[in-house]
Amino acid sequence: xxxxxxxxxxxxxxxxxxxxxxxxxxxxxxxxxxxxxxxxxxxxxxxxxxxxxxxxxxxxxxxxxxxxxxxxxxxxxxxxxxxxxxxxxxxxxxxxxxxxxxxxxxxxxxxxxxxxxxxxxxxxxxxxxxxxxxxxxxxxxxxxxxxxxxxxxxxxxxxxxxxxxxxxxxxxxxxxxxxxxxxxxxxxxxxxxxxxxxxxxxxxxxxxxxxxxxxxxxxxxxxxxxxxxxxxxxxxxxxxxxxxxxxxxxxxxxxxxxxxxxxxxxxxxxxxxxxxxxxxxxxxxxxxxxxxxxxxxxxxxxxx
Amino acid sequence: xxxxxxxxxxxxxxxxxxxxxxxxxxxxxxxxxxxxxxxxxxxxxxxxxxxxxxxxxxxxxxxxxxxxxxxxxxxxxxxxxxxxxxxxxxxxxxxxxxxxxxxxxxxxxxxxxxxxxxxxxxxxxxxxxxxxxxxxxxxxxxxxxxxxxxxxxxxxxxxxxxxxxxxxxxxxxxxxxxxxxxxxxxxxxxxxxxxxxxxxxxxxxxxxxxxxxxxxxxxxxxxxxxxxxxxxxxxxxxxxxxxxxxxxxxxxxxxxxxxxxxxxxxxxxxxxxxxxxxxxxxxxxxxxxxxxxxxxxxxxxxxxxxxxxxxxxxxxxxxxxxxxxxxxxxxxxxxxxxxxxxxxxxxxxxxxxxxxxxxxxxxxxxxxxxxxxxxxxxxxxxxxxxxxxxxxxxxxxxxxxxxxxxxxxxxxxxxxxxxxxx
Numbered sequence: 001x002x003x004x005x006x007x008x009x010x011x012x013x014x015x016x017x018x019x020x021x022x023x024x025x026x027x028x029x030x031x032x033x034x035x036x037x038x039x040x041x042x043x044x045x046x047x048x049x050x051x052x053x054x055x056x057x058x059x060x061x062x063x064x065x066x067x068x069x070x071x072x073x074x075x076x077x078x079x080x081x082x083x084x085x086x087x088x089x090x091x092x093x094x095x096x097x098x099x100x101x102x103x104x105x106x107x108x109x110x111x112x113x114x115x116x117x118x119x120x121x122x123x124x125x126x127x128x129x130x131x132x133x134x135x136x137x138x139x140x141x142x143x144x145x146x147x148x149x150x151x152x153x154x155x156x157x158x159x160x161x162x163x164x165x166x167x168x169x170x171x172x173x174x175x176x177x178x179x180x181x182x183x184x185x186x187x188x189x190x191x192x193x194x195x196x197x198x199x200x201x202x203x204x205x206x207x208x209x210x211x212x213x214x215x216x217x218x219x220x221x222x223x224x225x226x227x228x229x230x231x232x233x234x235x236x237x238x239x240x241x242x243x244x245x246x247x248x249x250x251x252x253x254x255x256x257x258x259x260x261x262x263x264x265x266x267x268x269x270x271x272x273x274x275x276x277x278x279x280x281x282x283x284x285x286x287x288x289x290x291x292x293x294x295x296x297x298x299x300x301x302x303x304x
Numbered sequence: 305x306x307x308x309x310x311x312x313x314x315x316x317x318x319x320x321x322x323x324x325x326x327x328x329x330x331x332x333x334x335x336x337x338x339x340x341x342x343x344x345x346x347x348x349x350x351x352x353x354x355x356x357x358x359x360x361x362x363x364x365x366x367x368x369x370x371x372x373x374x375x376x377x378x379x380x381x382x383x384x385x386x387x388x389x390x391x392x393x394x395x396x397x398x399x400x401x402x403x404x405x406x407x408x409x410x411x412x413x414x415x416x417x418x419x420x421x422x423x424x425x426x427x428x429x430x431x432x433x434x435x436x437x438x439x440x441x442x443x444x445x446x447x448x449x450x451x452x453x454x455x456x457x458x459x460x461x462x463x464x465x466x467x468x469x470x471x472x473x474x475x476x477x478x479x480x481x482x483x484x485x486x487x488x489x490x491x492x493x494x495x496x497x498x499x500x501x502x503x504x505x506x507x508x509x510x511x512x513x514x515x516x517x518x519x520x521x522x523x524x525x526x527x528x529x530x531x532x533x534x535x536x537x538x539x540x541x542x543x544x545x546x547x548x549x550x551x552x553x554x555x556x557x558x559x560x561x562x563x564x565x566x567x568x569x570x571x572x573x574x575x576x577x578x579x580x581x582x583x584x585x586x587x588x589x590x591x592x593x594x595x596x597x598x599x600x601x602x603x604x605x606x607x608x609x610x611x612x613x614x615x616x617x618x619x620x621x622x623x624x625x626x627x628x629x630x631x632x633x634x635x636x637x638x639x640x641x642x643x644x645x646x647x648x649x650x651x652x653x654x655x656x657x658x659x660x661x662x663x664x665x666x667x668x669x670x671x672x673x674x675x676x677x678x679x680x681x682x683x684x685x686x687x688x689x690x691x692x693x694x695x696x697x698x699x700x701x702x703x704x705x706x707x708x709x710x711x712x713x714x715x716x717x718x719x720x721x722x723x724x725x726x
Contacts (some may be wrong), residue, residue, distance in 0.1 A: 246553045
């Protein structure tokens, strides 16, 4: 009996020895809180994680009727509209360049990948304090000053909304290298024979080859990259928080959903029922967006 | 041999990890000596002033009825304590920027009425009031902090500008000073990198002779004067008289001392730094009055020492809080004035402090005593956030103050109904 349970060469035992602790951890720290949060979202729970009074869907209705939460979703959409295509194009461009370089390829690969190792908090503070601070000795203002331009309050200006430039560039710098590596792997999987065949058929190297061979061959990688980019954009918190918050709060513009939940529901107000409802709504939106997108791009479908 | 080596290595690694885990279960209190009595944990947020941490550890060491461990907590302290109060592993005694009404109503803090009673009348009443709910006191005020307007005397003189006494004068002065300082890129006024929404909070409403919540618990700014005043704050932004995007925010006097701005809204805590950098070339003012019913306004507040209701030794923790913040007046004086610069919460101590009797410090104390207002307990986080969001839109986007305030009045009314319900 025990032998059967343990399996051949104790394989089952070793499986549980290695997988068990992680499975327990995952259940304890991810699934239990997740389910608890869903349960809590139907209750009034101010300053407690124990459900107190059943309120049905009131928390959900309050959240969906809250203009600030809806505007935070709008902020996210705008952010995604900037960051997803920009990162996609930049990382693909970098991958094509690095792939083509014949000397010191490893060096260039490392240089572009290196920012990935930097934390969002550190990068945000460098952007905020050194490059895009709004006074005369900020790097960006110094450079613009050479051309006679006035100093710009990059993070405080809403008209024009220069803060988007700061938010988007910091994330681009941090994540383009990572996606470049994914594209490089994709590029290196493309068989050279395809290019040879194309050349024999008279295809010109450059745009024509890229459009008809490289880009279609990168389809699977592209789908994965876009999917990861959208999920990451939804989870944006660190750079927004570190660039725009101060000790007294956070401006209502450029407040993505996670920052909103942190401030309004789960922070010092500790309205945990309402916060849970917001978290569930957000999780559902991410899940639906991911599934729709996966279907759209045919993720997991067999390559034609 | 390789296999054996790998196993031995794993076993040794596991052993070390186990030893480490067991060691971390021990009681490293971070302090020498051993007092008798129960073990109490006391939390403070991280103060910027050097020496404060050592001072509070020294006070804790001097207490002989309990073994008090001090935790100095950097980061988002208010949220850390809010989360810790939900668990049994939080602090016994902790300083709090409150407590909030929800924390009191949620039974998260202990009633300290009896502990404060012997000295109740000696505490600054403006900062004690928000610690009281249903005639019970829920925290002992530690020190009084206040905010005020710093101005650079020489810059104002050069521009031919008088220190502003009304909001109109402030708008005009900021405009003049900006125009004068254009060549050197000096701005007229710094209210924070967000244009003032966070730092000013409800202060403009008090300057218009209103309040955020009235004493009888109603919305205090359902009045045309509120929109008129907030509209003038927008003028400052529209005139480009405000410094924006400074490396250090309003709570730090760096922008003022480095000559980036001629006037700055900051705290009393910044006064020693300003004095060191500028000597006597500065003065302080309250927030100027606006309109016929207006009066100058000075926001005051106090971190309070509270006791967690989930602690194992609530009685002992309350006794310690009383010992430190009611009985030991010498420590309170030391804490308020030896490291940073605050007004002691006890009136008798504030009167005796020689550091507060002359120059700008004396002016500041007089403003705090005569015009100080503290945010009432009923001004909940939800109302405050809705108001600050509206203020931000009014200042930066030029949103219509009337319609913005109508929405905030509605939200605050709902919040007041909620907290009255139970």
